[in-house]
Amino acid sequence: MNTKNHLNQKEGTTEIDLSELIRSLGQQWKLIAGIMAAVFSLAVVYVIVANPVYQAKSVLRVAELRDLDRLNLLDLYSLDREVALQQIGNELESYSTRLDFFRENPELFKALESPIRSLEQSFDVFNEDAFTVTRSAQQQKDGQQRSRYVEIVMEYSGGLNGPVILNNLVSYVHAQEQERVKSDVSALADNRIERLERQLNTALVGYQAAVEMEVAQLREQDILKQNELEDELNALRLELKNQRLNRLEKLNEAIYIATELGIKNPTTLASLSQEQQQRINANVIRAEINAQNKDPLYFMGTRALLAEKEILSLRESDDFMEPRIAQIYKELELLKNNRRVEMLLARDNEKLFLESNSQIRSDIARLQELKSDLGNLRLVRLDQVAVEPVAPVRPKRLLILLLSLVLGGILGVSVALGRSLLRQR
Incomplete structure:
Protein backbone atom coordinates (compact mmCIF):
# COMPACT_ATOMS: atom_id res chain seq x y z
CA MET A 1 0.00 0.00 0.00
CA ASN A 2 2.78 2.37 0.84
CA THR A 3 4.53 1.47 -2.39
CA LYS A 4 1.51 2.42 -4.51
CA ASN A 5 1.18 5.78 -2.79
CA HIS A 6 4.84 6.43 -3.45
CA LEU A 7 4.42 5.65 -7.17
CA ASN A 8 1.36 7.83 -7.44
CA GLN A 9 3.24 10.65 -5.87
CA LYS A 10 6.08 10.24 -8.35
CA GLU A 11 3.73 10.06 -11.35
CA GLY A 12 2.00 13.18 -10.22
CA THR A 13 5.29 14.92 -9.83
CA THR A 14 6.29 13.92 -13.39
CA GLU A 15 3.11 15.31 -14.87
CA ILE A 16 3.59 18.54 -12.99
CA ASP A 17 7.22 18.81 -14.11
CA LEU A 18 6.35 18.22 -17.81
CA SER A 19 3.69 20.87 -17.69
CA GLU A 20 6.10 23.17 -16.02
CA LEU A 21 8.69 22.52 -18.71
CA ILE A 22 6.22 23.30 -21.48
CA ARG A 23 5.12 26.40 -19.66
CA SER A 24 8.76 27.32 -19.18
CA LEU A 25 9.46 26.93 -22.94
CA GLY A 26 6.58 29.24 -23.63
CA GLN A 27 8.02 31.74 -21.24
CA ASN A 191 55.63 -2.93 -91.41
CA ARG A 192 53.12 -4.31 -93.92
CA ILE A 193 54.52 -2.06 -96.67
CA GLU A 194 58.07 -3.15 -95.82
CA ARG A 195 56.99 -6.78 -95.95
CA LEU A 196 55.27 -6.23 -99.30
CA GLU A 197 58.33 -4.45 -100.67
CA ARG A 198 60.54 -7.34 -99.50
CA GLN A 199 58.09 -9.69 -101.18
CA LEU A 200 58.31 -7.56 -104.33
CA ASN A 201 62.11 -7.57 -104.19
CA THR A 202 62.10 -11.32 -103.70
CA ALA A 203 59.81 -11.70 -106.70
CA LEU A 204 62.11 -9.35 -108.64
CA VAL A 205 65.14 -11.49 -107.81
CA GLY A 206 63.22 -14.56 -108.93
CA TYR A 207 62.17 -12.78 -112.09
CA GLN A 208 65.75 -11.71 -112.83
CA ALA A 209 66.92 -15.28 -112.30
CA ALA A 210 64.15 -16.50 -114.62
CA VAL A 211 65.14 -13.90 -117.25
CA GLU A 212 68.80 -14.87 -116.98
CA MET A 213 67.86 -18.51 -117.34
CA GLU A 214 65.65 -17.76 -120.35
CA VAL A 215 68.41 -15.66 -121.97
CA ALA A 216 70.90 -18.43 -121.34
CA GLN A 217 68.51 -20.99 -122.80
CA LEU A 218 67.83 -18.84 -125.85
CA ARG A 219 71.51 -18.26 -126.43
CA GLU A 220 72.21 -21.93 -125.95
CA GLN A 221 69.49 -22.78 -128.43
CA ASP A 222 70.95 -20.25 -130.88
CA ILE A 223 74.43 -21.71 -130.47
CA LEU A 224 73.06 -25.21 -130.84
CA LYS A 225 71.09 -24.24 -133.93
CA GLN A 226 74.10 -22.42 -135.36
CA ASN A 227 76.34 -25.42 -134.78
CA GLU A 228 73.77 -27.73 -136.35
CA LEU A 229 73.48 -25.47 -139.37
CA GLU A 230 77.25 -25.21 -139.70
CA ASP A 231 77.52 -29.00 -139.44
CA GLU A 232 74.83 -29.36 -142.07
CA LEU A 233 76.63 -26.79 -144.24
CA ASN A 234 79.92 -28.62 -143.90
CA ALA A 235 78.21 -31.91 -144.66
CA LEU A 236 76.55 -30.46 -147.74
CA ARG A 237 79.83 -28.96 -148.92
CA LEU A 238 81.58 -32.25 -148.37
CA GLU A 239 78.81 -34.00 -150.24
CA LEU A 240 79.07 -31.54 -153.14
CA LYS A 241 82.83 -31.89 -153.18
CA ASN A 242 82.54 -35.65 -153.29
CA GLN A 243 79.98 -35.35 -156.05
CA ARG A 244 82.37 -33.08 -157.98
CA LEU A 245 85.26 -35.50 -157.46
CA ASN A 246 83.08 -38.37 -158.55
CA ARG A 247 82.04 -36.33 -161.55
CA LEU A 248 85.71 -35.76 -162.41
CA GLU A 249 86.38 -39.46 -162.18
CA LYS A 250 83.45 -40.15 -164.43
CA LEU A 251 84.65 -37.50 -166.83
CA ASN A 252 88.13 -39.08 -166.93
CA GLU A 253 86.65 -42.44 -167.76
CA ALA A 254 84.34 -40.92 -170.34
CA ILE A 255 87.26 -38.97 -171.90
CA TYR A 256 89.30 -42.13 -172.12
CA ILE A 257 86.45 -44.01 -173.80
CA ALA A 258 85.62 -41.11 -176.13
CA THR A 259 89.30 -40.83 -177.08
CA GLU A 260 89.44 -44.53 -177.82
CA LEU A 261 86.29 -44.28 -179.91
CA GLY A 262 87.44 -41.10 -181.55
CA ILE A 263 84.41 -39.12 -180.43
CA LYS A 264 85.27 -35.44 -180.28
CA ASN A 265 81.86 -33.88 -180.55
CA PRO A 266 78.60 -34.92 -178.98
CA THR A 267 76.99 -37.76 -180.90
CA THR A 268 74.47 -40.54 -180.68
CA LEU A 269 74.65 -44.21 -181.16
CA ALA A 270 72.98 -44.06 -184.59
CA SER A 271 75.44 -41.55 -185.94
CA LEU A 272 78.49 -43.62 -185.19
CA SER A 273 80.33 -44.73 -188.28
CA GLN A 274 80.16 -48.30 -189.42
CA GLU A 275 83.86 -48.59 -189.13
CA GLN A 276 83.82 -47.56 -185.52
CA GLN A 277 80.97 -49.93 -184.82
CA GLN A 278 82.90 -52.80 -186.26
CA ARG A 279 85.90 -52.15 -184.07
CA ILE A 280 83.79 -52.00 -180.97
CA ASN A 281 82.09 -55.02 -179.73
CA ALA A 282 78.44 -54.39 -180.56
CA ASN A 283 77.19 -56.68 -177.82
CA VAL A 284 79.06 -54.74 -175.20
CA ILE A 285 77.75 -51.43 -176.53
CA ARG A 286 74.18 -52.62 -176.61
CA ALA A 287 74.46 -54.00 -173.12
CA GLU A 288 75.73 -50.64 -171.79
CA ILE A 289 73.02 -48.68 -173.59
CA ASN A 290 70.28 -50.99 -172.40
CA ALA A 291 71.44 -50.70 -168.79
CA GLN A 292 71.07 -46.86 -168.78
CA ASN A 293 68.12 -44.60 -169.33
CA LYS A 294 70.17 -42.07 -171.29
CA ASP A 295 73.13 -41.97 -173.60
CA PRO A 296 76.52 -42.81 -172.10
CA LEU A 297 78.65 -39.91 -170.91
CA TYR A 298 81.36 -40.45 -173.50
CA PHE A 299 78.82 -39.69 -176.26
CA MET A 300 79.35 -36.02 -175.32
CA GLY A 301 82.72 -36.18 -177.00
CA THR A 302 86.16 -35.34 -175.75
CA ARG A 303 85.83 -31.61 -176.34
CA ALA A 304 82.79 -31.25 -174.12
CA LEU A 305 84.16 -33.65 -171.57
CA LEU A 306 87.51 -31.90 -171.35
CA ALA A 307 85.80 -28.52 -171.05
CA GLU A 308 83.58 -29.74 -168.21
CA LYS A 309 86.58 -31.35 -166.52
CA GLU A 310 88.53 -28.11 -166.72
CA ILE A 311 85.67 -26.13 -165.24
CA LEU A 312 85.18 -28.62 -162.44
CA SER A 313 88.88 -28.57 -161.67
CA LEU A 314 88.91 -24.79 -161.44
CA ARG A 315 85.74 -24.56 -159.30
CA GLU A 316 86.49 -23.15 -155.82
CA SER A 317 83.05 -23.57 -154.27
CA ASP A 318 80.17 -25.89 -154.86
CA ASP A 319 77.69 -23.93 -152.69
CA PHE A 320 75.59 -22.72 -155.61
CA MET A 321 74.91 -26.33 -156.54
CA GLU A 322 72.65 -26.87 -153.49
CA PRO A 323 69.65 -24.55 -152.71
CA ARG A 324 69.70 -25.70 -149.13
CA ILE A 325 73.03 -23.92 -148.60
CA ALA A 326 71.43 -20.55 -149.32
CA GLN A 327 68.71 -21.37 -146.82
CA ILE A 328 71.35 -22.27 -144.22
CA TYR A 329 73.10 -18.94 -144.81
CA LYS A 330 69.79 -17.19 -144.24
CA GLU A 331 69.15 -19.04 -140.98
CA LEU A 332 72.70 -18.35 -139.78
CA GLU A 333 72.25 -14.67 -140.48
CA LEU A 334 69.01 -14.63 -138.47
CA LEU A 335 70.76 -16.30 -135.55
CA LYS A 336 73.25 -13.46 -135.26
CA ASN A 337 70.61 -11.24 -133.60
CA ASN A 338 68.14 -12.78 -131.18
CA ARG A 339 65.49 -10.10 -130.73
CA ARG A 340 63.91 -11.90 -127.80
CA VAL A 341 67.20 -11.77 -125.89
CA GLU A 342 67.67 -8.10 -126.79
CA MET A 343 64.20 -7.21 -125.50
CA LEU A 344 64.71 -9.12 -122.26
CA LEU A 345 68.04 -7.38 -121.64
CA ALA A 346 66.70 -3.95 -122.63
CA ARG A 347 63.94 -3.86 -119.97
CA ASP A 348 64.56 -0.86 -117.71
CA ASN A 349 61.80 -1.35 -115.12
CA GLU A 350 61.70 -5.07 -114.56
CA LYS A 351 59.06 -4.75 -111.81
CA LEU A 352 56.45 -3.98 -114.46
CA PHE A 353 56.79 -7.51 -115.82
CA LEU A 354 56.23 -9.27 -112.49
CA GLU A 355 52.94 -11.15 -112.29
CA SER A 356 52.45 -10.18 -108.63
CA ASN A 357 53.58 -6.59 -109.15
CA SER A 358 50.12 -5.12 -109.74
CA GLN A 359 48.56 -6.75 -106.67
CA ILE A 360 51.46 -5.88 -104.37
CA ARG A 361 51.61 -2.28 -105.57
CA SER A 362 47.85 -2.01 -105.19
CA ASP A 363 48.12 -3.17 -101.56
CA ILE A 364 50.97 -0.72 -100.91
CA ALA A 365 48.93 2.13 -102.42
CA ARG A 366 45.92 1.26 -100.25
CA LEU A 367 48.08 1.18 -97.11
CA GLN A 368 49.68 4.52 -97.93
CA GLU A 369 46.26 6.00 -98.65
CA LEU A 370 44.99 4.67 -95.33
CA LYS A 371 47.91 6.32 -93.51
CA SER A 372 47.18 9.69 -95.11
CA ASP A 373 43.39 9.41 -94.73
CA LEU A 374 43.20 9.08 -90.93
CA GLY A 375 42.93 12.82 -90.36
CA ASN A 376 39.15 12.61 -89.97
CA LEU A 377 39.28 9.59 -87.67
Whole structure:
Protein backbone atom coordinates (compact mmCIF):
# COMPACT_ATOMS: atom_id res chain seq x y z
CA MET A 1 0.00 0.00 0.00
CA ASN A 2 2.78 2.37 0.84
CA THR A 3 4.53 1.47 -2.39
CA LYS A 4 1.51 2.42 -4.51
CA ASN A 5 1.18 5.78 -2.79
CA HIS A 6 4.84 6.43 -3.45
CA LEU A 7 4.42 5.65 -7.17
CA ASN A 8 1.36 7.83 -7.44
CA GLN A 9 3.24 10.65 -5.87
CA LYS A 10 6.08 10.24 -8.35
CA GLU A 11 3.73 10.06 -11.35
CA GLY A 12 2.00 13.18 -10.22
CA THR A 13 5.29 14.92 -9.83
CA THR A 14 6.29 13.92 -13.39
CA GLU A 15 3.11 15.31 -14.87
CA ILE A 16 3.59 18.54 -12.99
CA ASP A 17 7.22 18.81 -14.11
CA LEU A 18 6.35 18.22 -17.81
CA SER A 19 3.69 20.87 -17.69
CA GLU A 20 6.10 23.17 -16.02
CA LEU A 21 8.69 22.52 -18.71
CA ILE A 22 6.22 23.30 -21.48
CA ARG A 23 5.12 26.40 -19.66
CA SER A 24 8.76 27.32 -19.18
CA LEU A 25 9.46 26.93 -22.94
CA GLY A 26 6.58 29.24 -23.63
CA GLN A 27 8.02 31.74 -21.24
CA GLN A 28 11.44 31.51 -22.94
CA TRP A 29 10.22 32.01 -26.51
CA LYS A 30 12.35 35.09 -26.86
CA LEU A 31 15.48 33.04 -26.06
CA ILE A 32 14.48 30.38 -28.57
CA ALA A 33 13.68 32.99 -31.21
CA GLY A 34 16.97 34.76 -30.53
CA ILE A 35 18.96 31.57 -30.97
CA MET A 36 17.07 30.76 -34.16
CA ALA A 37 17.76 34.27 -35.42
CA ALA A 38 21.43 33.97 -34.56
CA VAL A 39 21.80 30.63 -36.36
CA PHE A 40 19.82 31.94 -39.31
CA SER A 41 22.02 35.01 -39.44
CA LEU A 42 25.14 32.84 -39.47
CA ALA A 43 23.61 30.81 -42.32
CA VAL A 44 22.86 34.01 -44.24
CA VAL A 45 26.42 35.19 -43.75
CA TYR A 46 27.74 31.83 -44.91
CA VAL A 47 25.50 31.85 -47.98
CA ILE A 48 26.70 35.34 -48.84
CA VAL A 49 30.38 34.77 -48.13
CA ALA A 50 30.73 31.15 -49.38
CA ASN A 51 32.46 30.76 -52.71
CA PRO A 52 29.93 29.25 -55.18
CA VAL A 53 30.84 25.96 -56.86
CA TYR A 54 29.66 25.38 -60.42
CA GLN A 55 29.38 22.18 -62.41
CA ALA A 56 30.10 21.47 -66.08
CA LYS A 57 29.26 18.18 -67.74
CA SER A 58 30.19 16.50 -71.02
CA VAL A 59 28.88 13.19 -72.38
CA LEU A 60 30.64 10.93 -74.89
CA ARG A 61 28.97 8.07 -76.72
CA VAL A 62 30.14 5.29 -79.03
CA ALA A 63 31.16 6.40 -82.49
CA GLU A 64 29.13 5.70 -85.61
CA LEU A 65 29.87 2.59 -87.65
CA ARG A 66 31.13 4.64 -90.57
CA ASP A 67 33.66 6.42 -88.35
CA LEU A 68 35.72 3.29 -87.75
CA ASP A 69 34.75 1.30 -90.84
CA ARG A 70 37.65 2.53 -92.96
CA LEU A 71 40.09 1.76 -90.15
CA ASN A 72 38.97 -1.87 -90.11
CA LEU A 73 38.80 -2.33 -93.89
CA LEU A 74 42.25 -3.78 -94.62
CA ASP A 75 42.30 -6.19 -91.68
CA LEU A 76 45.31 -4.28 -90.42
CA TYR A 77 44.04 -2.73 -87.22
CA SER A 78 40.79 -3.70 -85.54
CA LEU A 79 39.18 -1.29 -83.10
CA ASP A 80 35.72 -1.88 -81.66
CA ARG A 81 33.54 1.16 -81.02
CA GLU A 82 32.92 0.22 -77.38
CA VAL A 83 36.62 -0.42 -76.86
CA ALA A 84 37.46 3.00 -78.29
CA LEU A 85 34.97 4.65 -75.90
CA GLN A 86 36.42 2.68 -73.00
CA GLN A 87 39.93 3.82 -73.85
CA ILE A 88 38.80 7.45 -73.98
CA GLY A 89 37.16 6.97 -70.57
CA ASN A 90 40.38 5.50 -69.17
CA GLU A 91 42.37 8.46 -70.43
CA LEU A 92 39.86 10.91 -68.94
CA GLU A 93 40.34 9.19 -65.56
CA SER A 94 44.11 9.20 -65.89
CA TYR A 95 45.87 11.65 -63.57
CA SER A 96 48.93 11.83 -65.82
CA THR A 97 46.76 12.78 -68.81
CA ARG A 98 45.09 15.57 -66.84
CA LEU A 99 48.47 16.79 -65.56
CA ASP A 100 49.86 16.85 -69.10
CA PHE A 101 46.84 18.85 -70.21
CA PHE A 102 47.37 21.24 -67.28
CA ARG A 103 51.03 21.72 -68.18
CA GLU A 104 50.24 22.39 -71.81
CA ASN A 105 47.47 24.87 -71.00
CA PRO A 106 48.62 26.87 -67.95
CA GLU A 107 46.63 29.91 -69.03
CA LEU A 108 43.39 28.07 -68.24
CA PHE A 109 44.43 27.48 -64.62
CA LYS A 110 45.76 30.91 -63.60
CA ALA A 111 43.06 31.11 -60.91
CA LEU A 112 44.77 28.21 -59.11
CA GLU A 113 47.97 30.18 -58.57
CA SER A 114 48.91 30.51 -54.93
CA PRO A 115 51.91 32.11 -53.25
CA ILE A 116 52.33 29.12 -50.91
CA ARG A 117 51.85 26.37 -53.49
CA SER A 118 53.28 25.49 -56.84
CA LEU A 119 50.96 25.15 -59.81
CA GLU A 120 51.33 21.37 -59.74
CA GLN A 121 50.39 21.27 -56.05
CA SER A 122 47.41 23.52 -56.66
CA PHE A 123 46.29 21.34 -59.53
CA ASP A 124 46.74 18.21 -57.41
CA VAL A 125 44.42 19.64 -54.75
CA PHE A 126 41.97 20.79 -57.41
CA ASN A 127 42.06 17.45 -59.25
CA GLU A 128 41.13 15.38 -56.18
CA ASP A 129 37.53 16.54 -56.10
CA ALA A 130 37.04 18.39 -59.37
CA PHE A 131 36.55 15.54 -61.85
CA THR A 132 34.11 12.66 -61.78
CA VAL A 133 33.92 10.11 -64.60
CA THR A 134 30.82 7.95 -64.85
CA ARG A 135 30.38 5.06 -67.26
CA SER A 136 27.28 3.27 -68.42
CA ALA A 137 27.86 -0.37 -69.31
CA GLN A 138 25.55 -2.76 -71.11
CA GLN A 139 25.68 -6.51 -70.60
CA GLN A 140 26.34 -8.33 -73.86
CA LYS A 141 25.52 -11.93 -74.83
CA ASP A 142 29.15 -12.93 -74.39
CA GLY A 143 29.02 -11.85 -70.75
CA GLN A 144 31.28 -8.82 -71.25
CA GLN A 145 30.47 -5.28 -70.25
CA ARG A 146 30.39 -2.86 -73.18
CA SER A 147 30.48 0.86 -72.55
CA ARG A 148 27.64 2.82 -74.11
CA TYR A 149 28.51 6.30 -72.87
CA VAL A 150 31.05 8.09 -70.67
CA GLU A 151 30.09 11.14 -68.63
CA ILE A 152 32.68 13.48 -67.15
CA VAL A 153 31.64 16.11 -64.61
CA MET A 154 33.85 18.96 -63.45
CA GLU A 155 33.17 21.07 -60.39
CA TYR A 156 34.92 24.42 -60.19
CA SER A 157 34.76 27.69 -58.36
CA GLY A 158 34.83 31.23 -59.56
CA GLY A 159 37.84 32.33 -61.56
CA LEU A 160 37.98 29.18 -63.67
CA ASN A 161 36.22 28.82 -67.00
CA GLY A 162 34.94 25.31 -66.37
CA PRO A 163 33.18 24.63 -69.71
CA VAL A 164 36.23 25.73 -71.70
CA ILE A 165 38.55 23.62 -69.53
CA LEU A 166 36.33 20.54 -69.77
CA ASN A 167 35.73 20.83 -73.51
CA ASN A 168 39.44 21.37 -74.14
CA LEU A 169 40.28 18.41 -71.91
CA VAL A 170 37.90 16.15 -73.84
CA SER A 171 39.34 17.38 -77.14
CA TYR A 172 42.87 16.91 -75.83
CA VAL A 173 42.20 13.34 -74.70
CA HIS A 174 40.49 12.49 -77.99
CA ALA A 175 43.38 14.00 -79.96
CA GLN A 176 45.94 12.10 -77.86
CA GLU A 177 44.11 8.82 -78.32
CA GLN A 178 43.62 9.59 -81.99
CA GLU A 179 47.36 10.18 -82.40
CA ARG A 180 48.07 6.93 -80.58
CA VAL A 181 45.79 5.00 -82.93
CA LYS A 182 47.30 6.77 -85.93
CA SER A 183 50.79 5.92 -84.68
CA ASP A 184 49.84 2.26 -84.22
CA VAL A 185 48.19 2.12 -87.64
CA SER A 186 51.13 3.91 -89.24
CA ALA A 187 53.60 1.49 -87.64
CA LEU A 188 51.56 -1.52 -88.73
CA ALA A 189 51.12 -0.09 -92.22
CA ASP A 190 54.86 0.61 -92.50
CA ASN A 191 55.63 -2.93 -91.41
CA ARG A 192 53.12 -4.31 -93.92
CA ILE A 193 54.52 -2.06 -96.67
CA GLU A 194 58.07 -3.15 -95.82
CA ARG A 195 56.99 -6.78 -95.95
CA LEU A 196 55.27 -6.23 -99.30
CA GLU A 197 58.33 -4.45 -100.67
CA ARG A 198 60.54 -7.34 -99.50
CA GLN A 199 58.09 -9.69 -101.18
CA LEU A 200 58.31 -7.56 -104.33
CA ASN A 201 62.11 -7.57 -104.19
CA THR A 202 62.10 -11.32 -103.70
CA ALA A 203 59.81 -11.70 -106.70
CA LEU A 204 62.11 -9.35 -108.64
CA VAL A 205 65.14 -11.49 -107.81
CA GLY A 206 63.22 -14.56 -108.93
CA TYR A 207 62.17 -12.78 -112.09
CA GLN A 208 65.75 -11.71 -112.83
CA ALA A 209 66.92 -15.28 -112.30
CA ALA A 210 64.15 -16.50 -114.62
CA VAL A 211 65.14 -13.90 -117.25
CA GLU A 212 68.80 -14.87 -116.98
CA MET A 213 67.86 -18.51 -117.34
CA GLU A 214 65.65 -17.76 -120.35
CA VAL A 215 68.41 -15.66 -121.97
CA ALA A 216 70.90 -18.43 -121.34
CA GLN A 217 68.51 -20.99 -122.80
CA LEU A 218 67.83 -18.84 -125.85
CA ARG A 219 71.51 -18.26 -126.43
CA GLU A 220 72.21 -21.93 -125.95
CA GLN A 221 69.49 -22.78 -128.43
CA ASP A 222 70.95 -20.25 -130.88
CA ILE A 223 74.43 -21.71 -130.47
CA LEU A 224 73.06 -25.21 -130.84
CA LYS A 225 71.09 -24.24 -133.93
CA GLN A 226 74.10 -22.42 -135.36
CA ASN A 227 76.34 -25.42 -134.78
CA GLU A 228 73.77 -27.73 -136.35
CA LEU A 229 73.48 -25.47 -139.37
CA GLU A 230 77.25 -25.21 -139.70
CA ASP A 231 77.52 -29.00 -139.44
CA GLU A 232 74.83 -29.36 -142.07
CA LEU A 233 76.63 -26.79 -144.24
CA ASN A 234 79.92 -28.62 -143.90
CA ALA A 235 78.21 -31.91 -144.66
CA LEU A 236 76.55 -30.46 -147.74
CA ARG A 237 79.83 -28.96 -148.92
CA LEU A 238 81.58 -32.25 -148.37
CA GLU A 239 78.81 -34.00 -150.24
CA LEU A 240 79.07 -31.54 -153.14
CA LYS A 241 82.83 -31.89 -153.18
CA ASN A 242 82.54 -35.65 -153.29
CA GLN A 243 79.98 -35.35 -156.05
CA ARG A 244 82.37 -33.08 -157.98
CA LEU A 245 85.26 -35.50 -157.46
CA ASN A 246 83.08 -38.37 -158.55
CA ARG A 247 82.04 -36.33 -161.55
CA LEU A 248 85.71 -35.76 -162.41
CA GLU A 249 86.38 -39.46 -162.18
CA LYS A 250 83.45 -40.15 -164.43
CA LEU A 251 84.65 -37.50 -166.83
CA ASN A 252 88.13 -39.08 -166.93
CA GLU A 253 86.65 -42.44 -167.76
CA ALA A 254 84.34 -40.92 -170.34
CA ILE A 255 87.26 -38.97 -171.90
CA TYR A 256 89.30 -42.13 -172.12
CA ILE A 257 86.45 -44.01 -173.80
CA ALA A 258 85.62 -41.11 -176.13
CA THR A 259 89.30 -40.83 -177.08
CA GLU A 260 89.44 -44.53 -177.82
CA LEU A 261 86.29 -44.28 -179.91
CA GLY A 262 87.44 -41.10 -181.55
CA ILE A 263 84.41 -39.12 -180.43
CA LYS A 264 85.27 -35.44 -180.28
CA ASN A 265 81.86 -33.88 -180.55
CA PRO A 266 78.60 -34.92 -178.98
CA THR A 267 76.99 -37.76 -180.90
CA THR A 268 74.47 -40.54 -180.68
CA LEU A 269 74.65 -44.21 -181.16
CA ALA A 270 72.98 -44.06 -184.59
CA SER A 271 75.44 -41.55 -185.94
CA LEU A 272 78.49 -43.62 -185.19
CA SER A 273 80.33 -44.73 -188.28
CA GLN A 274 80.16 -48.30 -189.42
CA GLU A 275 83.86 -48.59 -189.13
CA GLN A 276 83.82 -47.56 -185.52
CA GLN A 277 80.97 -49.93 -184.82
CA GLN A 278 82.90 -52.80 -186.26
CA ARG A 279 85.90 -52.15 -184.07
CA ILE A 280 83.79 -52.00 -180.97
CA ASN A 281 82.09 -55.02 -179.73
CA ALA A 282 78.44 -54.39 -180.56
CA ASN A 283 77.19 -56.68 -177.82
CA VAL A 284 79.06 -54.74 -175.20
CA ILE A 285 77.75 -51.43 -176.53
CA ARG A 286 74.18 -52.62 -176.61
CA ALA A 287 74.46 -54.00 -173.12
CA GLU A 288 75.73 -50.64 -171.79
CA ILE A 289 73.02 -48.68 -173.59
CA ASN A 290 70.28 -50.99 -172.40
CA ALA A 291 71.44 -50.70 -168.79
CA GLN A 292 71.07 -46.86 -168.78
CA ASN A 293 68.12 -44.60 -169.33
CA LYS A 294 70.17 -42.07 -171.29
CA ASP A 295 73.13 -41.97 -173.60
CA PRO A 296 76.52 -42.81 -172.10
CA LEU A 297 78.65 -39.91 -170.91
CA TYR A 298 81.36 -40.45 -173.50
CA PHE A 299 78.82 -39.69 -176.26
CA MET A 300 79.35 -36.02 -175.32
CA GLY A 301 82.72 -36.18 -177.00
CA THR A 302 86.16 -35.34 -175.75
CA ARG A 303 85.83 -31.61 -176.34
CA ALA A 304 82.79 -31.25 -174.12
CA LEU A 305 84.16 -33.65 -171.57
CA LEU A 306 87.51 -31.90 -171.35
CA ALA A 307 85.80 -28.52 -171.05
CA GLU A 308 83.58 -29.74 -168.21
CA LYS A 309 86.58 -31.35 -166.52
CA GLU A 310 88.53 -28.11 -166.72
CA ILE A 311 85.67 -26.13 -165.24
CA LEU A 312 85.18 -28.62 -162.44
CA SER A 313 88.88 -28.57 -161.67
CA LEU A 314 88.91 -24.79 -161.44
CA ARG A 315 85.74 -24.56 -159.30
CA GLU A 316 86.49 -23.15 -155.82
CA SER A 317 83.05 -23.57 -154.27
CA ASP A 318 80.17 -25.89 -154.86
CA ASP A 319 77.69 -23.93 -152.69
CA PHE A 320 75.59 -22.72 -155.61
CA MET A 321 74.91 -26.33 -156.54
CA GLU A 322 72.65 -26.87 -153.49
CA PRO A 323 69.65 -24.55 -152.71
CA ARG A 324 69.70 -25.70 -149.13
CA ILE A 325 73.03 -23.92 -148.60
CA ALA A 326 71.43 -20.55 -149.32
CA GLN A 327 68.71 -21.37 -146.82
CA ILE A 328 71.35 -22.27 -144.22
CA TYR A 329 73.10 -18.94 -144.81
CA LYS A 330 69.79 -17.19 -144.24
CA GLU A 331 69.15 -19.04 -140.98
CA LEU A 332 72.70 -18.35 -139.78
CA GLU A 333 72.25 -14.67 -140.48
CA LEU A 334 69.01 -14.63 -138.47
CA LEU A 335 70.76 -16.30 -135.55
CA LYS A 336 73.25 -13.46 -135.26
CA ASN A 337 70.61 -11.24 -133.60
CA ASN A 338 68.14 -12.78 -131.18
CA ARG A 339 65.49 -10.10 -130.73
CA ARG A 340 63.91 -11.90 -127.80
CA VAL A 341 67.20 -11.77 -125.89
CA GLU A 342 67.67 -8.10 -126.79
CA MET A 343 64.20 -7.21 -125.50
CA LEU A 344 64.71 -9.12 -122.26
CA LEU A 345 68.04 -7.38 -121.64
CA ALA A 346 66.70 -3.95 -122.63
CA ARG A 347 63.94 -3.86 -119.97
CA ASP A 348 64.56 -0.86 -117.71
CA ASN A 349 61.80 -1.35 -115.12
CA GLU A 350 61.70 -5.07 -114.56
CA LYS A 351 59.06 -4.75 -111.81
CA LEU A 352 56.45 -3.98 -114.46
CA PHE A 353 56.79 -7.51 -115.82
CA LEU A 354 56.23 -9.27 -112.49
CA GLU A 355 52.94 -11.15 -112.29
CA SER A 356 52.45 -10.18 -108.63
CA ASN A 357 53.58 -6.59 -109.15
CA SER A 358 50.12 -5.12 -109.74
CA GLN A 359 48.56 -6.75 -106.67
CA ILE A 360 51.46 -5.88 -104.37
CA ARG A 361 51.61 -2.28 -105.57
CA SER A 362 47.85 -2.01 -105.19
CA ASP A 363 48.12 -3.17 -101.56
CA ILE A 364 50.97 -0.72 -100.91
CA ALA A 365 48.93 2.13 -102.42
CA ARG A 366 45.92 1.26 -100.25
CA LEU A 367 48.08 1.18 -97.11
CA GLN A 368 49.68 4.52 -97.93
CA GLU A 369 46.26 6.00 -98.65
CA LEU A 370 44.99 4.67 -95.33
CA LYS A 371 47.91 6.32 -93.51
CA SER A 372 47.18 9.69 -95.11
CA ASP A 373 43.39 9.41 -94.73
CA LEU A 374 43.20 9.08 -90.93
CA GLY A 375 42.93 12.82 -90.36
CA ASN A 376 39.15 12.61 -89.97
CA LEU A 377 39.28 9.59 -87.67
CA ARG A 378 36.69 9.92 -84.90
CA LEU A 379 36.91 7.44 -82.04
CA VAL A 380 33.87 8.64 -80.07
CA ARG A 381 30.83 10.80 -80.63
CA LEU A 382 30.51 13.94 -78.53
CA ASP A 383 26.90 13.78 -77.43
CA GLN A 384 26.92 16.76 -75.04
CA VAL A 385 29.39 19.60 -74.79
CA ALA A 386 29.98 21.44 -71.55
CA VAL A 387 28.09 24.74 -71.34
CA GLU A 388 28.04 27.58 -68.83
CA PRO A 389 25.83 26.54 -65.88
CA VAL A 390 22.81 28.61 -64.95
CA ALA A 391 23.33 28.37 -61.18
CA PRO A 392 25.95 26.98 -58.81
CA VAL A 393 25.55 23.51 -57.40
CA ARG A 394 27.00 24.58 -54.03
CA PRO A 395 26.09 26.13 -51.71
CA LYS A 396 22.35 25.36 -51.90
CA ARG A 397 21.14 28.63 -50.38
CA LEU A 398 17.48 27.83 -49.77
CA LEU A 399 18.25 24.45 -48.25
CA ILE A 400 20.91 25.93 -45.99
CA LEU A 401 18.55 28.65 -44.79
CA LEU A 402 15.79 26.15 -44.08
CA LEU A 403 18.18 23.86 -42.24
CA SER A 404 19.48 26.84 -40.24
CA LEU A 405 15.94 27.56 -39.05
CA VAL A 406 15.41 23.93 -38.07
CA LEU A 407 18.78 23.67 -36.36
CA GLY A 408 18.26 27.08 -34.65
CA GLY A 409 14.89 25.95 -33.32
CA ILE A 410 16.32 22.67 -32.03
CA LEU A 411 19.23 24.49 -30.41
CA GLY A 412 16.94 27.13 -28.86
CA VAL A 413 14.57 24.50 -27.45
CA SER A 414 17.51 22.52 -26.11
CA VAL A 415 18.91 25.61 -24.34
CA ALA A 416 15.48 26.53 -22.92
CA LEU A 417 14.91 22.99 -21.66
CA GLY A 418 18.32 22.97 -20.05
CA ARG A 419 17.59 26.20 -18.21
CA SER A 420 14.22 24.90 -17.01
CA LEU A 421 15.75 21.70 -15.64
CA LEU A 422 18.48 23.62 -13.87
CA ARG A 423 15.87 25.90 -12.24
CA GLN A 424 13.82 22.92 -10.97
CA ARG A 425 16.87 21.33 -9.42
